[in-house]
Every structure is written in structure tokens, then in C-alpha cells.
Amino acid sequence: MIGNIILDPLVPLVVLYGLAALSAVGLAFAIWRRLLGWALRALAAVVILGAIANPSLQQEDRAELSDIVLAVVDESASQRLSDRPDQSAQALANLQAEVARRPNTELRVLTLGDGVDDVGTELMAALSEALSQEPQARIAGMVLITDGRLHDLPAAPATLPAPLHVLLTGHKDDWDRRLVIRNAPAFAILGEPVTLTLRVEDQGAAPDAGFVDLTISIDGGPPMAFLVPVNEDVELPIDLPHGGMNVMQFATPAVDGELTDRNNEAVVQINGVRDRLRVLLVSGEPHAGERTWRNLLKSDSSVDLVHFTILRPPEKQDGVPVNELSLIAFPTRELFLEKVDEFDLIIFDRYKRRGILPSAYLENIGNYVQNGGAVLISAGPDYASADSIYRSPLGAVLPGRPTARVYEEGFTPEITDIGQRHPVTEGLEEFSPNQGEDGTPGWGRWFRQIEVEPTENATVVMSGIDDKPLLMLERVGEGRVALMASDQTWLWDRGFEGGGPQLELLRRLAHWMMKEPELEEETMWVEPNGLTMRIIRRTLDEETGDVTITHPDGTETILTLDEVTPGRFELLWESPEVGLYRLTDGDVETVIALGPAAPREFEQTIANGELIADLVASTNGGITVMSDGLPSLRDVRSGRVAFGLGWIGITPRDAYRITDVTVTPLLPAWLALLLAGLLVIGAWLREGQR
Template identity: 85%
Template structure:
């Protein structure tokens, strides 16, 4: 119970001050005239003025409130390395016991994890949130249990109500080695080197080293070993091996004594794109579809086209030498022998042997396929003739043998059961200009088909008359070959009976031949989104096996995918942490990096109080290294230094809550009038006695 005297004047203060001034003047006059009763009259005036001021006694029933100590415990990734987690637990336990020994004091604990989207340690944000939950008048102190690596210092609270202390984890002899990759682009042109900047830097009390080992692996393949200097930038040119996503993993071995190996690796992902697609189109007998092929290829600005056309009909025998058939000498030797490897795709459109291209050229083309090249055959009646290119050295790599029979009738191209699962033709009906009827695709007919017998390894993805093979695909050595057993695909481009998706079909064929990952028949890839990954498995089989996911720490998770379309299985999976994941289904493997290439939590791993030093000093708090011992808790007055050797201080706030308030007058009105009257009468009697 606390009592206070309060005043509630019966008249405005101006009137009260005026009456007081009159009393003072009257008192001065009485003293000057030496009136005997002036003292009693003065007392009477004071009593009356006091009654007008209306003094009262205010009694408050107060409930004492406890002091609050706020503790923010950093449990981010950098606090889980070495023995920092144990140090944090010991520091928190010691703080809890110190607060428990103090009377009327409570401890509020807030734990802090990793920031969202690689934001790092948001220590100041957590402190602001903790203070927002508590009355500022009761906060006696604040303690941060951390390694000092805060990444949100600009959002620190502007005014802290009590001393702020840092209990710093870590040890003086800590050291760490970090691998950094700079200048990593999201896209790169195939065939052009990408220059990356690497740096391996030592932090803390690191041992002396001039050079360290570095390994580089692409898509989880066999790593290549190098030696690079320490604490120096190294320029590294890299050629992307294939189109699509290339996952590159850089690593340096872990040395005994390092804080962590989480920053000894860096993973970057670069999407390889082709600058230009170099195509050689060899046309034989002129026909209506020749111009269509040329227009389709020329319409794509990313295609460099070389078109070679034989205009001389076979029945014309005029004795003119071959090298004099054109106005300018056509560089056939240069194209088919010397620079054939510079082409990404060779297309033969209704071409047959006429003596223009020697057998050595066809042998060169066959070797080109074996070594990774791509050939597309658009076959007309020429393919069924005695002069067919199948009957040359090129025939050894072609997926279909002609029977010499040619069908001259209309038919609607159909996608086979295998074609429904093959990436070249899968879902091609969706590009049909019309809606199909009677189970037929909604595209126009073709009017000619060449009968061929597919090889054992050929994949027949489209069929024609009497289910005869129409489009055959085959892998030959390192290369790929496609055979279209008709020269009437141009009817789709011309819009005959509605036309059809010739451009889309050609695009897919070209990408499959270029070994683009999204057009592979047996493929496993991942589409990352934050910590989520969409696992996609494409296969020609009706079923797929279980997918094994290998986590960054080596643990494994086995998942089963769901078939969403024929040949395509998918699953959306949430990963537990950032890092490099390996996925395996039998012999097919892929790698994917989730999260940043170098997590922010592991950029600086040496514990340090430098970042928080100014903020702590502004509150007279201190930074205590946990390796030096656990501090005790003491009381300090506001504005005084709140730390010392082996102790940290809190400021008692003496906060309270008022439960009840009662007000009673000190001098009742009747008593004031009685006292004033008695004093006036006493003054009169004294003056009358004189």
C-alpha cells in the first residue's frame, strides 16, 4: 500500500494564486503596522487557502511485477557445427539457473533457426519479435546466445530498454576452409568456354598452406583433380558437355581441425544452350516438298542451313563432267570429308546415288554418325530404287531396309503404342489442327509410303498403310538416325485436309538427334523449386522402378513415382535441407542442387562479436566468450556499465500494477472553517487585550 498527497482545488488555480497574493499583501501590511494578531491571522489565511486547495490522501494498492530477462538462442546452421550446440545449451542452462536464484525475475527464451530463402541468421529480427511480446518497462536485460554472425543488423531495434549482452560460442583456435565460386552464369553457349572464378580461402587460425587439392565433377561423373593456390582468385574456363542443365560440383578435401566441411563444396547449375544449329540439307530429285523443307529450316533464326540440290535428272546423259554442272564449284569434298563434323544434322531429302557423291563420302557420313552425328532420311521412291542410298556405305547405319515396294494411296499417319511413350511423338495429337474422328488423329493424309523393314534396334514411333513402319529412330554408336518412309510430310505444311504438326515433329526430331535431355527416351531429371523438387522419369517401359534419393549427408530415401502420361512418371517431393542430391534408378542417375550454391550460413563460420559490438556497447552491455567460462548475473543501476570479469548485469525495473486506488480528504471543510474561525477569534482577542 502506497500513499500520496494530491490536490484538487475548488477554484481555478489563477483564483487561488490571486487569493494567496492578497494574503501575502495583508500579512506584509500587518507586520509593517506591528499588529499583534498578524501571526494568527496568517495561520487562519493559510488554513482557508489549504481548504480551497482541497488536499487529499491517495492510497494505491500495488501488485509488484517481476523483471523480465529476454534470451534469444541462435540455432541456425552455423551454430550446429563443432561443439557450439553444446556450448549454447550450457549457456542457456546457466542463465536459467541464475535467473531462478533472483527474486521476482522471469526468463523469456526465443530460439532462432535458419532464415527463409537463404536469408542467414536473422538475429535482430528475432530480438525485435521477442521485445514486442513483452512490456518494455519490465525488461531488465537481454542476452543473445550466438556465434555473432548476424545477417540482419540494419533492422536492429533503435532503442533497447535494458543492457544487451552476447554469450559468444566458439573457440579462439577455430579455423575453417571455404570454397567460393564466382561469375557463374545461368546460361551458357555450347562450344564456347565459360570462365568461372574460384577461390579457396582460409579463415581463423588456419595452418599454413600454399596449395590445396580441388576436384571438379559434372553431373555426378568422375571428378577431375587439380591443385590451386590458397586465398587467391583462380580463373577456370569450362566447356559444357551437353545441352540442358549441367550440374557442376567443386570440392576441396576436408582437413582435420576444420570447423565444417559444408563450405568445402560448391554446386552450380548452368543451362547449356546451342547458339546455332548447323544443318546440311541434301536434296535429290526436285519435288513439291523440297521448298517446304528449306522454308521450315530457314524460318528458324537459330539454324544455319547449307542446302545442296542435285538438279540433273538421271536420264540426261550429255557427257558434261560433274565438276562443270554448276556455275560455281560446289565444295563437296570440304562438306562431306573435311568439315562434316561441324554439322549438327544432315538431312537427305529424296536423294539417291547418281555418281555425284563418291562412295568415300558415304563412308565419311557413316563414320560421322558413329562418332556422334545425326542423319535424317526423308525417303521417296528413290529409297526403293536400285540407286537407293541404302545400297551405299551409309546403309549400315540406316534403321530400315527398303523392299522396293511403293504405296501410292492416301493414309493417315498414326502414332504407335511405342510412339505414345516416345518423347519425339508423345502427345503429338495435341498439335493437330482438327479434332480426330473414329480414333484417327486430327490431321491430314499423306499420299505415298515406302515399304521398309525396320532393323531390330529401330524404334517405330509412327505407322502408315496397314500399320507399316513410317517413322523409325535408332541409335548408332554415339550418333542417331531417323528414317521417314514417305516424302509427303510437306502436305501437312501446305494444309492439305487441314494439315498437321510438321514443324513440331521436325523440332522434336532435331532435338532428339541433338541429345537434348528433355527428349531422351530413358531420362531422369528434376525441376527444383526452393526445397521442393519435381522428380520426372521418362521411360519406354510400362512401369518404372523405385527412385533412390541420396541426401547431402549420405542418407537415402526411396520413393515411387506416379504415371501422369504414357511413359512419363512424376512425384513432388519436399527435401529436408539444402545441398546436393543424387537420384538413381538402376543405371540412370542425375544430380540436383537445392538452395544456394554456397549457403549464407557458411560464408563466415568463425565466431566473432565484431558485428554486434557497437549495438552492445550502446546499452553498456558486454560480449562474453563461452570458452572463458559461464558468467553470473548481477544487479546494476541504469546507465552504469553492466558487465565485468565473469559477470553480466541486469537493471531491476521495480515495475508494478495498481490494483486499487482510494482518495480521502486530509482536512474536512467543517474542520477547516473551525480552525480558521478560532485563529481569527484568537487574533481579535490578542489585539483587543492591547
């Protein structure tokens, strides 16, 4: 119980001061008149003024409140390396024991995990949260159990009410190796080398390495090995193998003794774009569809088109002198021997053998396909004739053998069962403006089809009259070949009977022939959205195997995909953390990086208290390395240094809570009236004796 004297005047202080001044004037007058009772009158004035001031004794019953020590335990990813979890557990247990031995002291513990969306360790946010939950007047100290690798130092509290201490995990001989991609473009032009800047960086007490192995794989393919120096920037030129997204995985092998291999890998995703698409269009003779082909290819500004139409075949003899002809000679040797490899796609539109292209040239085009080129045949009646291009060395790579029969009747092209699953023709019905209620395409008819027999390895994706093959695709060596057994695709372009998806079909066909990844028949890719993966598997088979996902930490998850459309299987999966994931179903595989390949937690893994040292010093706290021993807990006065060899200090706050308040007047009204009356009467009697 604590007592205090308080005043509770019965009148405003101004009135009280005025009465005191008036009394002083009266007292001075009595002294000047030499009145014998002036002293008694002064005492009477003091009693009256004291009664008006109403002095009281205030007594408080106080209950002591315990001091609070805050402990924030960092359990982020970097704190799970090596024996840091054991160190943190020992530090917390020691702190709990020290606090338990102290009277009237409590420990509040807050644990901190990984930040969402790879923001790193939000240690200061956790400290601010812990402070907001407790009265500031009771906080005697704060302890952070961490490796010092925090990522939100600007969010530190503006003021700290007590000493802040750091119990630092880790060891002085810790070291780690890290792979860093310093420079990587988002886009690159196919055929031109792109330069990446990378660095293999050793941190901490690393052994002298000099050079280390580095492997690079593209789209999960076989790795390429290099030898690179440590702690030096390395510029690496790379040619992208294909258009679309190229996923490049860089890795350096794990070494015994390093803290983690989670940062030994990096993934770069570069979108390969073609500077110009070089197309050679050879028309055997003028016809209605020739202009459609030309307009289609010229409508794309990224296409460089070389178009030749054979207007004057060798057998044409009309007596016109050669020096009077304005036709340009067909540069066959230059195109088909010297520069054939420069073209991305060669289209033969109703072409037949007429002695213009020797067999050696056509054989060279076959080699061009075997080495990765692409050839598209738009067949007319010429393909079924004795002069068919199939009856040349090029026929060895074509997917269909003509039977010499030509159908001249109306029919509507249809997509085959396997065509429903092939990326070239999948979902083409959706591009029909006149699609029926049952999903049948409302396409216009064609009126000519060449009967062909597909080769063993050909894939028939469209059919025509009596389900006979209409569009055939085949992989030949490293290249690809397509055969359209009709020359009337131009009817769709003209809008005959509603037309059809000619533009979309030929666009997909050209991109498939140029090996765009999104049009591969057997492929798997991932569309990430935060930590959510949309896993997509495309196949020509009617079913696919389970997908095995290898997590960044090496654990595996097996998932079964659901068929959403013919040949397309999908599944949404929520991944547990950022990092590099590998997916495979036994036939195809892919890699995907959610966030960086190594999370922010693994960018710097060596325990270090430098980032937080200034904040700790501002509270007179200290940083204790736990590998040197666990500290004891001592009391220190506010403003004094709160750490030393083997100990850390807290400041007792002596906080209390008032349970009851009693107020007792020191001068009751009746007593004040009695005393004042006696003093006044005494003064009167004294002065009356005179």
C-alpha cells in the first residue's frame, strides 16, 4: 500500500489564491495596527484556507506485475540447415530455464516461418507483432534466435522499450557454394547466340576450389559439361535450339561440407523468337489457289517469302525468241543446292516433274528434310500423274503414295480420331462460324481429292471422301513433312459455303513443321500461377501415365492427370514451396521454377549478425554466437550496457496494477470550523484585554 497527499479544493484555485491574498492583506493590517491577536487571526486564516483546499490522504493498493521477456524464434528455411534447428532448440530451452529461475518474470515465445511469395525472413515484422501484443511498460528484454539473415530490416520498430539481444546460430567454419545467374534476357532470336552471365560463388570458410564443374541442360535434355572458375563472372554464349520457351537448367555438383545444395542450381527461361521466317513457295502452274497461298504468307510481316511460279515449262515451244522474253530464269542451282538450308519451310504447290529440277536437286531437298528441314506438299492432279513429285528422289521422305486416282466430287473435310488429339488439328471445329449444335463443323466443301496410301509412319489427321487420307504428317530424320491431298484449301479462304479455318490450320501446320514446342504431339509443360501449377500433358495415346514430381528438397509426389479434351490431360496442383521442380511420366519430362530456382532464403546462408547489429547496439544489447556457449540472464539498470562475456541483461520494469484506492480527508469540516472559531475568539479576547 502506497500513500500520497492530494488536494481537492472546494473552490477554483483562482478563488483560493484570492482568499489567501485577502487574508495576507488583513494580517498585514493587523500587524500595522499592532493588534495583539494578529497571530491567532493568521492561524485562523490558515485553518480556513486549509479547509477550503481540502487536503486528503490517498492510499493505493498495488499488485505487482511480472516482467515480460519476448523471444522470437526464426524457423525459416535457412534456419533448417545443418544443426541450426538443434541450436535454436537449445537456446530456447536455456532461455526458458533462465527466466523460470527469476521471480516475477514471464517468457513470451513467437515462432517465425518462411514468408509467403518468397519474401524471405520477416524477422522485424514478427518482432513488431510480438511487441504489439504486450504492454510496453512490462517488457524487460527481447531475444531473437536467428542466423541473422533477415529481409525486412526497414520494417523494424521505431522504438524498442528494452534491450534487444540476438542469439546467433551457425558455426564459424560454415561455408556454402551458390550458383548465380547475373544476366539473362527474356527473349532471344533463333540462330543468334545469346550471352548469359553467371557466377559460381563460394561463401564463408570455403576451401580453395579454383575451377568447378558446371552442367547445362535445355528442356530436360542431356546435360553439357563445362569447367568454370569460382568467384568470377563467366559469360556463356548459347544458341537456342527451338522457338518458344526454352527452359535452361544450370547446376554445379554438391560438395561435402557445404550447407545446402538448394542454391547449386538455377533455371533460366528464354523465349526463342524467329527474326524472320524464310519460306520458299514453288508453284508448278498458275491456278485459283496460288494467290491464296501468296496472300496468306505475305500477310505475316515476319515472313520472308520467295515465290516462283513456273509459267514457261521447257516443253513449251511457241517460237518466241529467247532475247525477247521478260520472264526471270528459275535460279534452281542457287535455291536448291547452295541456299536450301537457309529456308525454314519449302512449299510445293501443285508441282510436278518437268525437267526444271534435276533429280540431284530433289535428292538434296530430301537431305534437307533429313537434317531438320520442313517440306509441305499441296497436291493437285499433278501428284497422281506420271510426272508426280513422288516419283522422284523426294518421294522417299513423303508420307503418302499416290494411287493415280483423283476424285472430283464435293466433300467436307473431317478430323480423324487421332487428329482430335494432334495439336495441328485439335479443336479446329471451334474456329467454324457455322458449328452445329452437336459440335460438327459447319465447313464448306472441297471438290477434289487425290487418293493416296499413307506410309507406315505417317499420321493421318484429316480425312475426306469415304474417310480417305486428306492431311498426313510424318517425321523424317530430324525434319518433318506434310502432305495435303487436295489443292482446294483456297475455297475456305474465299468463304465458299461458309468457308473454314484455313488460316488457323495452315498456321498450326507451319509451326508444327518448324518444331514449335507448343505444337509437339508428345509434350508436357507447366503453367505456374504463384505456387499453383497447371500441369498439362499432350499425347496421341488415349491415356498417360502418372506424373512424378521431384520437389526442390528431393522428395517426390505422384499425381494422376485428368483428360479434359482428347489427347490433353491436366491437373491443378498446389506446390508447398518455391524452387525448382522436375516432372516426368516416364516418357517425357520437364522442369519448372516457381520463383527463383533457389528461394531467397538460400541466397545468403552463412550466419551473420551484421545486418541487425546497429539496431541491437541502439538498445545496449548484444549478439551472442551460440557455438561459443549459451548465455545466462542478468538484471541491468536502464541505459547501461546489457551484455557481456557469457551473459545478457534485461531491465526490470517494476510494473504494477492498482487494485484499490482509498481517499481520507486530513481536515474534516467540523474540525476546521471548531479550530477557526476558537482561534478567532482567542484573538478577540486577547485584543479585549488590552
